[in-house]
Amino acid sequence: MTEYGLFSDEGCFEAQMYSVEEAEVRRAEYIAEGEEPEDVVIKEMCPDHEGESRADCPECWSESAEDDE
Ligand SMILES: [Zn+2]
Structure with missing residues (x-):
């Protein structure tokens, strides 16, 4: 199962989403709360x-x- 997460410049701040659709819903929630879209x-x-x-x-x-060595 592929896992998706939300990242900002600082790195991952939320994970454990298992579809792009689920991640997009969470992303939209963060943006609605005032996060910059490019930061999510x-x-x-x-x-x-x-x-x-x-x-x-x-x-x-x-x-x-x-492994290359
Ligand atoms: Zn790794």
Whole structure:
């Protein structure tokens, strides 16, 4: 099951959403509460590391760097 989370510049601030639709509903709620839309970004979560996005998980990047040696 793919997990989605909401990210700001500071990183993930909410996760454990399991569809894009669910994440978009939560994103809309944050924006309605006054968050800047560009500060609330939906990303796919890393399946292995809590609180990181799949696309730029530092843990996965460091692991793949080690594999190259
Ligand atoms: Zn990871």
